[in-house]
Amino acid sequence: MTLNLSNLLSSVEQIALDASAAIMQVYSREFTVEEKEDKSPLTEADKASHEVIVAGLQALPEGYPVLSEEDAEGFSDPDGAGRYWLVDPLDGTKEFIKRNGEFTVNIALIENGRPVLGVVVAPALEVSYLAAKGVGAFKVEWGAGKVGERRTIRVAGKPAEGATWRAVGSRSHPSPDLAEWLEKLGSHEMVPMGSSLKLCLVAEGTADAYPRLGPTCLWDTGAAQAVVEQAGGRVETLEGEPLSYATPSETLNPHFVVWGSRD
Incomplete structure (x- = not known):
């Protein structure tokens, strides 16, 4: 059909x-x-x-x-x-x-x-x-x-060289690995936000990246991932693969990053 x-x-x-x-x-x-x-x-x-x-x-x-x-x-x-x-x-x-x-x-x-x-x-x-x-x-x-x-809505695109990244993170689930990831990212400001709204901030262009280095499940991300991708962004595992929903019996997501750009 x-x-x-x-x-x-x-x-x-x-x-x-x-x-x-x-x-x-x-x-x-x-x-x-x-x-x-x-x-x-x-x-x-x-x-x-x-x-x-x-x-x-x-x-x-x-x-x-x-x-x-x-x-x-x-x-x-x-x-x-x-x-x-x-x-x-x-x-x-x-x-x-x-x-x-x-x-x-x-x-x-x-x-x-x-x-x-x-x-x-x-x-x-x-x-x-x-x-x-x-x-x-x-x-x-x-x-x-x-x-x-x-x-x-549309993602903001990759920040210019030397610009400050706007990173969004969990309000209720801080990750000990996050500080290390952000340090590698470079100059940044952190915006705390709850729920799937974090992905939506990237989709609408008010944030540049959302690293999730803690546990989430398929249902936490599926809807907002559709919004990010149709707004021109991407949701990828740390290995650079799109977050997949092909095996719903495995409900836990791997760690991932939401990017407000295509590259």
């Missing part, structure tokens, strides 16, 4: 916005925090968002399998064309608990190991990032219940 990624992007955007509304209902009141087996936190908002997204994606005519962080065991395999949905219902749960607004809803469509569509919504910040292969990458700012127009 030939995909109309433009139409599909709009459908997935709406699903992510519906999930965001469910998250904000929890965010606006007191909520309980559980602990998963891996010691990471889980809230009512994670669960509510997961239910909205899975129901929305399963209602689409494409019928692709869904791999969600909140039900990884329920995923079998990609379909015969190598397609599946990759979902993080609430990326940045620690930021959600801190109430600093830096959390996102991530939905990606994977095709033969590559993210070809991605939607990242930051409900508390009222901003969305959208992308699809051959369609483009966009930022949407919204408020008071009204979603604004899509604005095309």
Whole structure:
């Protein structure tokens, strides 16, 4: 079946916005925090968002399998064309608990190991990032219940020789290897940010690089990687290979770097 990624992007955007509304209902009141087996936190908002997204994606005519962080065991395999949905219902749960607004809803469509569509919504910040292969990458700012127009975004390109690099890093997961990596990069300023918003800052050109030298999972990066790539950037392992989603049974990503340029 030939995909109309433009139409599909709009459908997935709406699903992510519906999930965001469910998250904000929890965010606006007191909520309980559980602990998963891996010691990471889980809230009512994670669960509510997961239910909205899975129901929305399963209602689409494409019928692709869904791999969600909140039900990884329920995923079998990609379909015969190598397609599946990759979902993080609430990326940045620690930021959600801190109430600093830096959390996102991530939905990606994977095709033969590559993210070809991605939607990242930051409900508390009222901003969305959208992308699809051959369609483009966009930022949407919204408020008071009204979603604004899509604005095309583009990476900044490689900084000029001797210029200061704008590097973005995790607010909740500092890495002991990061200082060494940044020293090799040269003159830089560090911008802390939570969740998949770090990749989106590179995609929109407000950051030049995001080194991730700590653990992440497929669902943390898939949607935002689609945005970065369609905005002209790249997401690569330390060996220079594109971050791959071809083996969803292996949910941990290798260390990687997001670059706001093609070289």
